[in-house]
Every structure is written in C-alpha cells, then in structure tokens.
Amino acid sequence: MSVPPPDPFDAIGLRATTAVELFPLDPRLAEQLPASEMRRAGERAWARVVALPAGIAALPADAGSFPGWFGLLVLDGLLLRRVEVGRASWPELLGDGDLMRPWTTAGDALSSIPSHARFEVLAPARVALLDRAFAQRVAPWPEIAAALLERAVERSHWLASHLAAGQPALIDERVWMVLWHLADRWGTTSAAGVELELPSLSHRVLAEMLGARRPTVSLAVRRLAAAGFLTHVPRQGWTLHARPEAFPASAGRRERARAGPPA
Structure with missing residues (x-):
C-alpha cells in the first residue's frame, strides 16, 4: 500500500480541518460543463480547506512538495502578495477566485535579478487546496482545468491593466x-x-x-x-x-x- 506524501501545510502549522464542494462557492468553475455532467462533476470537485488568520503568512514555498497540484484557490478574505526586487517592492491584492501557487517563482532561468514574494493576510481568508488528489478526481472533466487556467490568464491580464492604470x-x-x-x-x-x-x-x-x-x-x-x-x-x-x-x-x-x- 502506498503511503500518501506528507501535507506541506502541516509543516507550518496550517492543517486542513474541513472540506467543501467548490461549485457552490465558485460557480464559474462549472460554467463550461455540460448540464448533464454538472451533478456528477460537482460531487467530485471538493477540496480540503485551510484557514489563514490575519497577519504575515508563511505559505509553503518548496516546489518539490507540490507535484501535480493546480494550486491554492482563494475562497474568501483578502491577501496581499508583495514582490520584492532589490530595494523596490510592488503589492498585488488577491481575493476570492484567485489561483495562487506560492511555490512557483520566476527562477534564475527567467530572471537575472533575484526576487522574493511575501504574503500578508489583510482579512482572514480561506484557501482550497487543489492538490494532486483533487486533480485526479476532476480529471474526467477537462473543463474544470480549463476554467482554472483561464483564471490564471485573467489574473495576468488584470495585472497588466492595473499597471497601465x-x-x-x-x-x-x-x-x-x-x-x-x-x-x-x-x-x-x-x-x-x-x-x-x-x-x-x-x-x-x-x-x-x-x-x-x-x-x-x-x-x-x-x-x-x-x-x-x-x-x-x-x-x-x-x-x-x-x-x-x-x-x-x-x-x-x-x-x-x-x-x-x-x-
């Protein structure tokens, strides 16, 4: 019998104590699904949830601990992601519907200038852990993965518009x-x-x-x-x-x- 990998959130004292069905909380995840598949997909599209208290959040950042994860889906609350490059910094607000991957960085291959991201929880938040098990459960419905990918692209477009503003x-x-x-x-x-x-x-x-x-x-x-x-x-x-x-x-x-x- 295979032993499940250790939960990276346990190591920082943020244990997932509940699980929720995602479609009622984030209906856009189901927008692309055929009506005939909605109920069956909804029963499989559940995820464990971690509550983040207000304050500086030391989210897991070891990429090796998250094979097969989609990421962390913000269900409610408000977070600030502050990217620091040298002496400069820039904050990004994150709220319900945003998909985060704190363990994904630009990396040395993409940037010659070292950068670092810190997270601060401005209002108590909940994030759904879209882990490997979640990805396996919803695999029969690629529309869900497409909706998450669309969410990530929307965030990049929103950031570009924000910078232009x-x-x-x-x-x-x-x-x-x-x-x-x-x-x-x-x-x-x-x-x-x-x-x-x-x-x-x-x-x-x-x-x-x-x-x-x-x-x-x-x-x-x-x-x-x-x-x-x-x-x-x-x-x-x-x-x-x-x-x-x-x-x-x-x-x-x-x-x-x-x-x-x-x-």
Whole structure:
C-alpha cells in the first residue's frame, strides 16, 4: 500500500480541518460543463480547506512538495502578495477566485535579478487546496482545468491593466484610476456611489501600488476628497462618488515616480 506524501501545510502549522464542494462557492468553475455532467462533476470537485488568520503568512514555498497540484484557490478574505526586487517592492491584492501557487517563482532561468514574494493576510481568508488528489478526481472533466487556467490568464491580464492604470503623469489621476480599477472587482453600488470595502487599502499600500511616496498619495486623496470625487474612512473603506471618466484632465499635480520603496 502506498503511503500518501506528507501535507506541506502541516509543516507550518496550517492543517486542513474541513472540506467543501467548490461549485457552490465558485460557480464559474462549472460554467463550461455540460448540464448533464454538472451533478456528477460537482460531487467530485471538493477540496480540503485551510484557514489563514490575519497577519504575515508563511505559505509553503518548496516546489518539490507540490507535484501535480493546480494550486491554492482563494475562497474568501483578502491577501496581499508583495514582490520584492532589490530595494523596490510592488503589492498585488488577491481575493476570492484567485489561483495562487506560492511555490512557483520566476527562477534564475527567467530572471537575472533575484526576487522574493511575501504574503500578508489583510482579512482572514480561506484557501482550497487543489492538490494532486483533487486533480485526479476532476480529471474526467477537462473543463474544470480549463476554467482554472483561464483564471490564471485573467489574473495576468488584470495585472497588466492595473499597471497601465497607474501610468498617468498626474498623481491625482493615477490614484483615481487605480481606485476605480480595484472597484471594478471589489466595489458594490450604493446610493452614495461605488463602495470599495477594503479596510486594509491604506494610503501606504496605495502608494506602493503606484510607485509613489505615501505623503504624496495622501495629499492627492485629500484633493480628490475636497473636489467631491471620493470619501475615505480609514480602516473602513472608500466611496467613489463619480464615474472614472469624470476626472478633469487639468486636475492634480505631477509627481515623478521614484525608484525604490515608498516612504
């Protein structure tokens, strides 16, 4: 009888204590399935779940421990993946539906500049372990693997759009465009506008996303608030009161993007 490989999460004290069916939590995984196969596939598309408490997350990073894994599927919560290259860093927000592979890096073969990624859990999260056993269970339905691959490609496209949104020369416009880019994914409509309920999206994190200084971003937020574009309540969230195209081209100030981490 073969002995199952050790669970890499046990080694860091994050034991999977529950298992869930994925289709009710992430219906897009089943979008490509024929209706006749939905029930049978749903019974096999279950996965173990690990709960991640708020704080710095030491996720397993040994690639040799994950043969045959699709990755970790975020079910809920909010994580920040910070990539560090030299003295510079850039954060990426991850939420429900994102597929992560913390053990996959650019590697020496693809990059001459060493990089390192750290994870921080901004809001308590749950991740489904799409391990080798999961891959074997859903193998009869390649539509599920295709949906996960599509998710990974969508993330790369979203990141490219996010970087483009942070390129305008006017710092106020950069702040406004990036907030709207985040709102397209995490925003909800209310009578006041679009609510961006990301309590952990501080001026510091926003500055890192823009490659700008934190005091400069804070001043831009104050100007946008004074002009009626937004309201920001620290540790609660943001409300965007106007459409993205409402930003006047003459507003704001120019600020040269600096190399290195924001102050």
